[in-house]
Amino acid sequence: MPAAAHEPEVIRDKAAMRAWSRRRRAEGKVVALVPTMGFLHDGHLSLVSAAVAAAAGPVAVVVSIYVNPSQFAPTEDLATYPSDFAGDLRKLAATGAVAAVFCPPDLYVRGGRPDASESGGAISCLEQGDGYGHETWIRVERLEKGLCGSSRPVFFRGVATVVAKLFNIVEPDIAVFGKKDYQQWRVICRMVHDLDFAIEIIGSEIVREADGLAMSSRNVHLSCEEREKALSISRSLVNARTAALNGNSHGQQIKDQIVQTLEEAGGQVDYVEIVEQESLTPVERIDRPAVICVAAWFGKVRLIDNIEIQPPS
Amino acid sequence: MPAAAHEPEVIRDKAAMRAWSRRRRAEGKVVALVPTMGFLHDGHLSLVSAAVAAAAGPVAVVVSIYVNPSQFAPTEDLATYPSDFAGDLRKLAATGAVAAVFCPPDLYVRGGRPDASESGGAISCLEQGDGYGHETWIRVERLEKGLCGSSRPVFFRGVATVVAKLFNIVEPDIAVFGKKDYQQWRVICRMVHDLDFAIEIIGSEIVREADGLAMSSRNVHLSCEEREKALSISRSLVNARTAALNGNSHGQQIKDQIVQTLEEAGGQVDYVEIVEQESLTPVERIDRPAVICVAAWFGKVRLIDNIEIQPPS
Numbered sequence: 362m363p364a365a366a367h368e369p370e371v372i373r374d375k376a377a378m379r380a381w382s383r384r385r386r387a388e389g390k391v392v393a394l395v396p397t398m399g400f401l402h403d404g405h406l407s408l409v410s411a412a413v414a415a416a417a418g419p420v421a422v423v424v425s426i427y428v429n430p431s432q433f434a435p436t437e438d439l440a441t442y443p444s445d446f447a448g449d450l451r452k453l454a455a456t457g458a459v460a461a462v463f464c465p466p467d468l469y470v471r472g473g474r475p476d477a478s479e480s481g482g483a484i485s486c487l488e489q490g491d492g493y494g495h496e497t498w499i500r501v502e503r504l505e506k507g508l509c510g511s512s513r514p515v516f517f518r519g520v521a522t523v524v525a526k527l528f529n530i531v532e533p534d535i536a537v538f539g540k541k542d543y544q545q546w547r548v549i550c551r552m553v554h555d556l557d558f559a560i561e562i563i564g565s566e567i568v569r570e571a572d573g574l575a576m577s578s579r580n581v582h583l584s585c586e587e588r589e590k591a592l593s594i595s596r597s598l599v600n601a602r603t604a605a606l607n608g609n610s611h612g613q614q615i616k617d618q619i620v621q622t623l624e625e626a627g628g629q630v631d632y633v634e635i636v637e638q639e640s641l642t643p644v645e646r647i648d649r650p651a652v653i654c655v656a657a658w659f660g661k662v663r664l665i666d667n668i669e670i671q672p673p674s
Numbered sequence: 675m676p677a678a679a680h681e682p683e684v685i686r687d688k689a690a691m692r693a694w695s696r697r698r699r700a701e702g703k704v705v706a707l708v709p710t711m712g713f714l715h716d717g718h719l720s721l722v723s724a725a726v727a728a729a730a731g732p733v734a735v736v737v738s739i740y741v742n743p744s745q746f747a748p749t750e751d752l753a754t755y756p757s758d759f760a761g762d763l764r765k766l767a768a769t770g771a772v773a774a775v776f777c778p779p780d781l782y783v784r785g786g787r788p789d790a791s792e793s794g795g796a797i798s799c800l801e802q803g804d805g806y807g808h809e810t811w812i813r814v815e816r817l818e819k820g821l822c823g824s825s826r827p828v829f830f831r832g833v834a835t836v837v838a839k840l841f842n843i844v845e846p847d848i849a850v851f852g853k854k855d856y857q858q859w860r861v862i863c864r865m866v867h868d869l870d871f872a873i874e875i876i877g878s879e880i881v882r883e884a885d886g887l888a889m890s891s892r893n894v895h896l897s898c899e900e901r902e903k904a905l906s907i908s909r910s911l912v913n914a915r916t917a918a919l920n921g922n923s924h925g926q927q928i929k930d931q932i933v934q935t936l937e938e939a940g941g942q943v944d945y946v947e948i949v950e951q952e953s954l955t956p957v958e959r960i961d962r963p964a965v966i967c968v969a970a971w972f973g974k975v976r977l978i979d980n981i982e983i984q985p986p987s
Contacts, residue, residue: 379872470868496816497834497868503809521810522869529870555783555810556835557842559692 367457369424369450371464375530378423378463382532385421385460392421394533396524399426399464400443401452404568404576408537411565413458415535423531424453425463431495432519443581468526469495498522501548501555504641508544508654509665512631517548524549528558537563541575543654543667547641567666569595575666587660593626594655598668601653605670610647623657631656631663638669647672680770682737682763684777688843691736691776695845698734698773705734707846709837712739712777713756714765717881717889721850724878726771728848736844737766738776744808745832756894781839782808811835814861814868817954821857821967822978825944830861837862841871850876854888856967856980860954880979882908888979900973906939907968911981914966918983923960936970944969944976951982960985 372378382392393412397405405424412422426449433439446464453459498518505517528536538546546564553562568576573595574588583591597619604615612635619633636643638650647670654667685691695705706725710718718737725735739762746752759777766772811831818830841849851859859877866875881889886908887901896904910932917928925948932946949956951963960983967980 375870468870495868497812497814497865499810499812499869501810526868526870529872532872552810555808555839556812557688557781557839559842559845 367459368454369459369462371450371462373463373465375465375468378461378465378530379532381461382421382423386532386534388419390419390421391416391535392423392531392533393535393537394527394531395422395424395537396527397424397426398428398442398578399449400445400578400581401426401449402568402576402578402580404539404541406452406456407568408539408565409453409456409458411563412535412537415537415561415563421460422458423461423463423533424459425527425531427463427465427468427523427527429468429519429523431469431523432516434513434515437513438579441582443578463527463531468523499525499552499556501551504544504548504551507641507643508632508634508636509656510544512656517545520545521548521552525552525556525558528553528560533560535561535563537565539567540564540669541567541577541665541667543652544641547639573599575664577664579662579664582662583659587662590626590628591657591659591662591664593622593628594657594664594666597622598653598655598666602668602670605647605672610672612643612645612647615647615653619653619655623655627659629658631658680772681767682772682775684763684775686776686778688778688781691774691778691843692845694774695734695736699845699847701732703732703734704729704848705736705844705846706848706850707840707844708735708737708850709840710737710739711741711755711891712762713758713891713894714739714762715881715889715891715893717852717854719765719769720881721852721878722766722769722771724876725848725850728850728874728876734773735771736774736776736846737772738840738844740776740778740781740836740840742781742832742836744782744836745829747826747828750826751892754895756891776840776844781836812838812865812869814864817857817861817864820954820956821945821947821949822969823857825969830858833858834861834865838865838869838871841866841873846873848874848876850878852880853877853982854880854890854979856965857954860952886912888977890977892975892977895975896972900975903939903941904970904972904975904977906935906941907970907977907979910935911966911968911979915981915983918960918985923985925956925958925960928960928966932966932968936968941970941972944971 372381385392393416395408395412409422413420428442430439453462499521500518501521510517538549540546550562553560572592574592601615601619616633620630623630633655635651635653638652644651650671652667652669656665685694698705706729708721708725722735726733741755743752766775812834813831814834823830851862853859863875866873885905887905914928914932929946933943936943946968948964948966951965957964963984965980965982969978
């Protein structure tokens, strides 16, 4: 059982969070933020470890838990996104490495008029607002296109905006993002660079189940059968990398092979793309560092995965 | 002659600016930012005074001087925007209240490829980029529309983005904006609120020449005759307020009168609008706090001005 000293402090208020963070920095600690949407798994906990490793000294790790409504389109799974706050707290306490958990009830304005409560309801990135609600959005205009941006048109606008808000509230020195959400990680890197945030962004490796399935909070919605079929994603990616490292650099052939494998397993492919690692520009041949990105539906669950390839020079 | 201790420190590097600012804050000072595009006049100097007044204690005032290319459309006057850095420094030193002047040579990425220099040139908000240049933009989607946003479609996107960059570099506690650029001030207030910047925004009153002309760096481009004609702006605004306070709350009548006055003086009206002070929503009757905003061309110079009206309740 972890010592009481390792229990993270739970903070719900923006101003309290910022004051906490400033105190830690004044004590000489590096403040590291791990943004999550909760329902934590070992992938998230590896982000905490990455934060500690990146700080290389006294560190105060803040894990934020907030299911960001603005990154879900109205047709998406905001309503069924899984949550287990008590379980999350227990897992974070067990790491002994998390100093605070930031879980705001809401991060957006819902109107400033006296009668605003009447028009309540969840904010969506598609909502235009009445002139008194949240209306400021950050777009990383090129990187947000393609890959997940094609089928989730408001996703990266919502992600970039809420991450900027978290950055301004927590004021971290370091922030850690999982490379499973590869495009998201690159979008955030670019935003930080372009807007001059004084924050080092760490991209943390994908954590997989023993059988290869990339960990995801959404995996809980897979039936046993769907879960088995979904293994075709990681299997096809590993095979693709092997082929590429063995000399098959032909992008279209590799993509076709992955699509075939996923479809044979009963998956519905959203996209399979091979892109440059930093710019996410599509490549025809894998003759430079690239990443193969996949999104596919198994049942009602949309899964994403990717694999980086450094071809032999 | 001001004492040497009052000479502002000139800082050109982003990292040096941030380090300077953090040192001042660690010394217990409030850091106040006054963003400008240079060619300073008494209006700008009043922003410095407002910064000192707002801090109400030990303060380190930073004046940034940067002509932001991304807020100018290709058809606008970026190339002829006036500058006088030596004069600006002299004026700031004479206030005895400015601790640092931040004047970066450039605030934007111009490509990250090895061959990026070949594709150089000024960044524009209209430029899509090649995937390696600046691509992150902040939009305050409702407030950026209307008024100046109608005739300057990229203006507020450029303003919001560069101000966010300056905020992240200087990390001020306070930032001061002139209410002459009324819509800009409201856009920045909204951005700060929506993105949770820990910065207090001060709106500072318009400073006018003795004859009523609102101070502007662009006034230098007016001929004597144009300058005389341009007095119709402030004159018509004062008359409009008098009419409103005397019971004429009919917005269209008031606007028509202003348009007529400006056109009789030889001005070419861009817009005359009466809007709510915070939301900038058009009002038909001046029965609540409102602001009349005007933009008009005199010769080749586009001038803006406004007047706030608090109707008797």
